[in-house]
Amino acid sequence: MSGRQIMSAEEVRRALIRISHEIVEKHEGTERLALVGIQRRGVPLARRIAGFIAEHEGVSLPVGALDITFYRDDLSMVAHQPVVKGTDLPFDPNGLTVVLLDDVLYTGRTIRAAMDALMDFGRPTAIRLAVLVDRGHRELPIRADHVGKNVPTSRDETIKVRLVETDGVDEVVIERLEPEERP
Amino acid sequence: MTIELEPTASPTTMPQAAAREADASRAPTADAWKHRHVLDVDDFSTDEIELAMRTTAEMKEILARPIAKVPTLRGRSVTILFYEASTRTRVSFEVAAKNLSADVVNIAAQSSSVSKGESLIDTVRTIEALGADMIVMRHAVSGAPYLAAEHFSGNVLNGGDGWHAHPTQALLDLFTMRERLPGGSVRGRKVVILGDILHSRVARSNIWALTRSGADLWLCGPATLLRGFERWAGATMPGSARFTVASSIDDALADADVVMALRIQKERQAGGLLPSLREYTARFALTRARLARAKPDALVMHPGPMNEGVEIMPDVATGRQSVITDQVTNGVAVRMALLFLVSGVPLVE
Amino acid sequence: MSDLEIAGAWVVDPTTGREGPADLAVEDGVLARLDWHEPTGATVGTGIVVAPGLVDLHAHFREPGFEDAETVATGQLAAGHGGFSTVCLMPNTDPPVDEAPVLATVLGRAFESGSPVRVLAWGAATRGRAGAELASLGELADGGALGFSDDGNPIESGVLFRNALVYAAMLGRILVDHPEDRALTKGAEANEGLVATVLGLRGWPAAGEEAAVARDLAILADVVAADAPGARLHLTHLSTAGSIELVRRAKGARLPVTCDVTPHHMALTDEWLAGARRFAWGSGRGNPWEDGAIVALPFATSLRVNPPLRTRSDALALLAGLRDGTVDAIATDHAPHTQVDKEVEFGFAATGISGMETALGLALAAVEAGQLALVRAVEALTTGPARVLGDVPMAATGRPVAPGLVVGQAADLVVLDRADGWEVSARSLRSLGKNSPLLGMRLPGRVLATVAGGRLAWLDDEA
Numbered sequence: 001m002s003g004r005q006i007m008s009a010e011e012v013r014r015a016l017i018r019i020s021h022e023i024v025e026k027h028e029g030t031e032r033l034a035l036v037g038i039q040r041r042g043v044p045l046a047r048r049i050a051g052f053i054a055e056h057e058g059v060s061l062p063v064g065a066l067d068i069t070f071y072r073d074d075l076s077m078v079a080h081q082p083v084v085k086g087t088d089l090p091f092d093p094n095g096l097t098v099v100l101l102d103d104v105l106y107t108g109r110t111i112r113a114a115m116d117a118l119m120d121f122g123r124p125t126a127i128r129l130a131v132l133v134d135r136g137h138r139e140l141p142i143r144a145d146h147v148g149k150n151v152p153t154s155r156d157e158t159i160k161v162r163l164v165e166t167d168g169v170d171e172v173v174i175e176r177l178e179p180e181e182r183p
Numbered sequence: 184m185t186i187e188l189e190p191t192a193s194p195t196t197m198p199q200a201a202a203r204e205a206d207a208s209r210a211p212t213a214d215a216w217k218h219r220h221v222l223d224v225d226d227f228s229t230d231e232i233e234l235a236m237r238t239t240a241e242m243k244e245i246l247a248r249p250i251a252k253v254p255t256l257r258g259r260s261v262t263i264l265f266y267e268a269s270t271r272t273r274v275s276f277e278v279a280a281k282n283l284s285a286d287v288v289n290i291a292a293q294s295s296s297v298s299k300g301e302s303l304i305d306t307v308r309t310i311e312a313l314g315a316d317m318i319v320m321r322h323a324v325s326g327a328p329y330l331a332a333e334h335f336s337g338n339v340l341n342g343g344d345g346w347h348a349h350p351t352q353a354l355l356d357l358f359t360m361r362e363r364l365p366g367g368s369v370r371g372r373k374v375v376i377l378g379d380i381l382h383s384r385v386a387r388s389n390i391w392a393l394t395r396s397g398a399d400l401w402l403c404g405p406a407t408l409l410r411g412f413e414r415w416a417g418a419t420m421p422g423s424a425r426f427t428v429a430s431s432i433d434d435a436l437a438d439a440d441v442v443m444a445l446r447i448q449k450e451r452q453a454g455g456l457l458p459s460l461r462e463y464t465a466r467f468a469l470t471r472a473r474l475a476r477a478k479p480d481a482l483v484m485h486p487g488p489m490n491e492g493v494e495i496m497p498d499v500a501t502g503r504q505s506v507i508t509d510q511v512t513n514g515v516a517v518r519m520a521l522l523f524l525v526s527g528v529p530l531v532e
Numbered sequence: 533m534s535d536l537e538i539a540g541a542w543v544v545d546p547t548t549g550r551e552g553p554a555d556l557a558v559e560d561g562v563l564a565r566l567d568w569h570e571p572t573g574a575t576v577g578t579g580i581v582v583a584p585g586l587v588d589l590h591a592h593f594r595e596p597g598f599e600d601a602e603t604v605a606t607g608q609l610a611a612g613h614g615g616f617s618t619v620c621l622m623p624n625t626d627p628p629v630d631e632a633p634v635l636a637t638v639l640g641r642a643f644e645s646g647s648p649v650r651v652l653a654w655g656a657a658t659r660g661r662a663g664a665e666l667a668s669l670g671e672l673a674d675g676g677a678l679g680f681s682d683d684g685n686p687i688e689s690g691v692l693f694r695n696a697l698v699y700a701a702m703l704g705r706i707l708v709d710h711p712e713d714r715a716l717t718k719g720a721e722a723n724e725g726l727v728a729t730v731l732g733l734r735g736w737p738a739a740g741e742e743a744a745v746a747r748d749l750a751i752l753a754d755v756v757a758a759d760a761p762g763a764r765l766h767l768t769h770l771s772t773a774g775s776i777e778l779v780r781r782a783k784g785a786r787l788p789v790t791c792d793v794t795p796h797h798m799a800l801t802d803e804w805l806a807g808a809r810r811f812a813w814g815s816g817r818g819n820p821w822e823d824g825a826i827v828a829l830p831f832a833t834s835l836r837v838n839p840p841l842r843t844r845s846d847a848l849a850l851l852a853g854l855r856d857g858t859v860d861a862i863a864t865d866h867a868p869h870t871q872v873d874k875e876v877e878f879g880f881a882a883t884g885i886s887g888m889e890t891a892l893g894l895a896l897a898a899v900e901a902g903q904l905a906l907v908r909a910v911e912a913l914t915t916g917p918a919r920v921l922g923d924v925p926m927a928a929t930g931r932p933v934a935p936g937l938v939v940g941q942a943a944d945l946v947v948l949d950r951a952d953g954w955e956v957s958a959r960s961l962r963s964l965g966k967n968s969p970l971l972g973m974r975l976p977g978r979v980l981a982t983v984a985g986g987r988l989a990w991l992d993d994e995a
Contacts, residue, residue, distance in 0.1 A: 067241070070253035070283075070523070080215035081527030083234070084241040120250050225730075225821075304875055324877035325721070325732040326831030333829070345879070347732030387732055411729035418726055419822045 003160070007149060007172035012132065012163075015148030016045065019130050020052035022146045023099055030057050032125070034096045036064040038114050039085035041103035044165035045132060049101065064089040066100075071113035087117070094122035099145075103161035105131040108142035133172055135159050216524040220332045220339040223348035224391040229422065232357070232395060238520035239358050239513070245282065246516055255523055256285035262315040264290045264306070264331075265342065266322045271487055271511065272342050272352070276319045279518035288315065307331045317522065320344075325384075338525040340518075346382050352486050353388035355517040357396060359510050360441055363482050370397035375435045375477075377469060378445030378494055381408045381456075385445060385486045390415070394423035401427045403435035404445075404467060407456040432467055439477035443484040444469045444495040460493055469495045474504070482506050535559055536981065538947065542577035543568070546584065546911040547936040556582060556937075561986025563943040579951050581977075583910045584935035585617025585944040585984055587917040589792055590683070590708075590768050590863035591888060593619075593651075595641055596634070597626025602868040602964045604638060607888070608647035610866070610963035612982045612990030614889040615913075615946035618650040618933055620921075622683040623661070630656035630667035632675035639676060639927060648987035652926055652933070654681045654708060657696045661685050666692070669699050676927025679706030683768065684838075686712045686744055694751050701760035705924060708766045711744035711775070712839065721879050723802040723840040726819060731805060731830055733878070736840045738772040745775045749782045752789060766920055767791040769865050771839040773849030780858040790920045792863035793850040795894035796885050796969075802841045804969060806830050812847030813901045833874050833881035834969040837867070851903045854912055861916040862909075864891045868965020886965030890956055892948070893975025900976060942986035952978040 007015070027033050030053065037046030043065045050061045067087045100114055115127055130146035135153040151159065153174065160173045216234060218226070227235070245253055261280040265273055273289070280287045292306060301309075303322075310318060317338040320328045325345030332339040343349040360369050374393055380386045380402045393400045402412055409428055416428045429435045436442060447467075451457045474481065483495075483505045491497045500507060536558040543554040543566070553569040593607035602610075604621075611619050621638060623629030629638060635653055642651030655672030657680040659665050669680060680700055686709060687693040693709070700707045717740040722728040724735025745767060752765045770776060770791050779791050801812050807828040808820035816823040835841060853859035867884025874881050895909040904912075914935040923932050937945060953974045958966040982990035 070245070070255040072255075080217070081524050083215070084238055086241055087244055116254065120248060120253070122249070302872070302876055322877065324879040326878040329829050329831045330833075330875075330877060345732050346734075384732060387730070411724065411726075411735065414726045415729050418819050421822060421824070 003173045003175045005171055006151060006174050007133075009170035012148070012170045012172065015132060016048050017052050019146045019148060020049045021056070023049065023128075023130065024053060024057060026128070026145065027097055030059045030061060032096050034062045034064065034091060034093065034098050036066050036089065036098050036100050036118065038100060038102045038110060039065060039067040039087075041161055041163055041166055042066075042101040044163050045103065046101040049130070062091040064091065066114055066117055068110060068113040068117050071117045073109060073113065089121050092122055093118060093124045096124050097126045097128065098124045099128045099130055101130050103132050103163075104159050105129070105134045105142075105144050105147075106137055106159075108138045108140035111142050112140050132161055133159055216527065219525060220328075220341075221350050221521050221525060222328050222332060222339065222341045224350045224353050224388050224395070225348075227391075227395070229395055232354070232392065235354055235517070235520055235524065236358055236361060238524060239354070239516045242516040242519040242523070243513070245519070246512065252282050252284060254284045256280065256283040256526060259285045259316045259526060260288065260314050261285045261317045261319060261522070262288045262290060262310045262313075263319045263342075264292060264310065265320070266292050266327070267343070269321055269343070271514075272321065275511070275514040276340070276342060276351075276518050279515050279522055280319075282515070282519055283522055285317075285522070288313075303327060303330055304334045307335050311335055311337065317525070340521060340525065343384055345384065346387065347384050348388045349384040350388050351514070351518050351521060352385050353392040354521070355510055355514040356389055356443065356484060356486070357392045358513045358517055359484065359506055360482065362513070363506050363509070364440060368396075369393060369441075371399060372440040373399045373401065373438060374441040374443070375401045375403055375439045376443045376445065377403045377432070377435065377467065379408045379447050379451060380404050380412055380445070381410055382448075382451075383445050389443075390426060391423070394420065394426055397424050399427075400424070401429055401435045401439070403429050403432055405457060405463065406430045408451070432473060433476060436473055436476040439481050441482045441484060442469060442474065442477055443486070445486065446488060446490060447494045464493055468493065469499050471496065471499055471502070474499055480504065484510060486510070536943070536947075536983070538580065538582060540569075541580040541582045541947070543937065544577070544581060544583045544907055544910045545937045546907060546915045549907065551577065551907050554582075558943040558983065558986075561942055561983075563937060563939050563941060563945075566937055566939050577906050577950065579949065580980070581906075581948050581950050582937075583946050583948075584914045584937055585946055585982060586615045586892065586913040587618040587620075587933060587935055588616050588864050588866065588888060588891070589620050589766075589861055589917045589920060590622060590794075591619045591866040592622050592624065592868065592884070593638075594868060595625060596637060600964070601870050601873070604641035604651060605645035605647065606962065606964050607866070607868075608642065608645055608649040608651065608989070610888045610961070611649045612647070612984070613962045613979060614864075615892045615948060615979045615982050615990075616649065616888060617944050617946070617982060617984030617989060618652065618935070619888075620652045620654060620678055622681060623654050623656040624684045628656045628661050629653060629672070629677070630659050630661065632668060632671040635672055635675045635677060647989060648984040649989045650926070650928075650984060652676075652678050654678055654683070656680065657682045657687055657707060658692060663688050663692060666696060666699060669696070669705075670703060673703040673705050677705065678921060678924050679708055679766070681708035681710070681768070683708065683710045686710050686714065688714060690747060690751060693748065694755055697752065697755050697763045697765060698760045701755070701763035704762070706764045706766050706921070708768050709744075709748050710769070711741050711748055711767055713740045713743040716740035716743065720840070721836070722805055723842045725802060725843055727802040727806050730821075733805070736838075738774055738842070738846070741770070741772050741839055742774040742778060745770070745778045749778060749787060749789065752782075752787055753785075756788060764788045764790070764922070768863060769794050769797065769839060770850070770859070771797045771842050771846060773846045776849050776853040776858055780853070780856075783858060790860040791858070792861040792917070792920070793854065793859050794865045794887065795862055795891040796837065796887055797839070797842060798847055798850045798854070798862070799894040799897060800835070800841050800969065801844050801847055803844070804835050804841060805832070809973070811897060811901065812844050813851070813898070813903050815844045818844040831878045832969060833876065833878050834885065834967050834971070836878060836881045836883050837865075837885050838883040851898060854904060855908060859912070860920050862891065862895060862912040863917065864888045866963070866965075867967075868963050869967045870964075871966070874967045884967065885969065886961065886963045886967045889961055889963060890968060890970050890975060892946075892979065893954075893956075893977050896950065896977040897975065943983045944985060945983050946979060947981040949978045949980055950976060954978045
């Protein structure tokens, strides 16, 4: 397996700052706005963006974590049940605009599951989507509102987002799967 | 409003472990569930018990939601096949399966060696032909779920077999203890199971779950209802702590952290195992006075159904220390967790 | 038949206690030659072995009444495959052999089958094997019964047991008891011990057998002293160390008692119920969990048998009893059952193991493990059971059972290859009863040929 860095720590930081500004701009403020990270790397991303918004807007937005395992549409296809990381939504999403955060947007199935999961907690006014990397190959009609970097990929490639909180380092790497590793 | 999230990652958040997990959600991980069936706790390792506990905690989170239902097992069919009357275990499994959006079919069956109706194997084959993915089974004969598992291509969950095992009960008991004990662990805690141990599948599964979790387990009851357990207590079971067998309720209850009373049945008197239920109550019932020997905040448990006034006094059953209703709620969460975990195990091994 | 010529086989003759290399020839069904080689000093016996045809004191052929589990004819085929040329059938058929006409039917079936395997029979001790009144003992004896047994049931009433013993003695016959104190074994599923406690199986305590053995011996002593010096008691399928010790002491006191053990009680233990698959002599400390010996699922109904499989120390005591002569014979308790009766919940499963074809293999496994000398294992399967039967005449010939390798007489022998083994499977078992816990295992000692009364009862296809 060969890997090539496509975003450095600094590029990740700048992308997240830009997204934090875009979110506020699109929402025309921070009123009734909440961030929800999708387990597992969406959660630190949501916290960091909340941090940037706090810096430039002086407002602390509510942040939640969503585990979408129970909503996946491929549970019957996976070899073993993934380990559940936990959902923690410490606010009522009714009447809020909720921005979902994830590291990579690929088929769109995770986002579909996340929307289903979120709506089991209430009826948000709007759901928006922010991702660090959009690698294409959508299988569902889903589009991100805020994208850190668009990366054209082939299906033989995999995108690894590494974050300090989960992996000890901030970077995005593209890797090519060897034939036997391909799905 | 600022909400600080507790780190939700597992305690093993080392960079390497996380990196491995990053693309491993589609592959078996070190702590992936590998048991196709839940037949007893005896073949679960400490790690696997831990995974079941963690998953149960997630299921409790779902139970706390306004809509306590997730689509996880949508399109899966669960058949609840009970050869013995039971309300609470059957309903608990049914609620658990429905919370996961599974379709549930209930079968109350009859079986005996004398009235040869349809054999268990034929029943299982029929259930499979009707499209069941999972069978939850209760049977009066020890080992019956193993026979079903051998002839069913889906998952079998044991809802209690004879005197042998009641694994979901033991796991819900363990979860309840961990939830309520300071420190969240049973390690080193004195847990007393009190009553008719001989005929109890709850006691047997709890022996595995608790000794594997490092509890200081005591089994207490009339000597006639402890027959054989000294031998087990004296045997070395790898990965399991030793336990103690005692007929002295005073010794057993002294400084206990948890006291679990078991149902005592009237048949024990007719079988010559007890002089009378009255005498049992006088010597072994869990009363307020006896509970005072345990630690002040000792937990009071009972797997139900209770004979209040026989093995446990009503004021103890509903008192400050009782976690009996927690057991019922946690039962649903544990069963959801196990239904979820086995549903991911590949059927061809 | 039949001509057979074997050069350089290892011949075991328990009538003389001699074993060694020899050449032998069967001509027209008669043992024409047996030429012992000069002893070379090397006692091997690891290749082709020839021994007298085996004698089984205790088998169930299920006819009449349960022909889907076994018939006399299929039982005879299984006997040949197992190396047995003589079998003694238990009377728990339907109807039971408690009347002479039923006995005649069973013996007739054996004749009609055309098999040379000699079929002898025990009559019931009590009418309907119900333990209330004596069966037609005199008529059964006249019809050729070897003796009497309610096997499967003990004779619970002490006084009826005493009367059966006295009456059988008058007829010159043996009483065979299945020792079990039913009050102690009510509902029992497995040996009372660690395994049963852990698996939640209802216990069958050793005391349930030993209490009955002690009672039987006390009554026997009383009968011998008071009424019938010629009384003879045979205790079948003893399974506990305590039972063996009781018989050892009784024999020391010169009581006329004999006993047998089954191959499965000698080689297997209750650990197998938990999923262990190792022989008694290789079973560590007897805790399969501690030893990590569990390799199969628990609750295999092929292991449900009465009396139940016991502990390692019990099995080793049976082997010690065989070595010191306390135990007279290995008897199979061959108990074939249909799938319908076995593929059910453990506690509902019929008791019994289809064991006639695996008996020799288990005995040889004990020999290989150094638990038994080859000659002693052969004795326990030939002259041992013959000694139990004593001078009781066989119905067909009027002569007693006398295994041996006698030149000039009709050949009655088994030829086996100890260097070769065979896999126990539903296919390889000739019995209709496929209820063996050894399915899938390889046993030592392939039976190449069994000759009974000068005729072939078995010839290995590949031999």
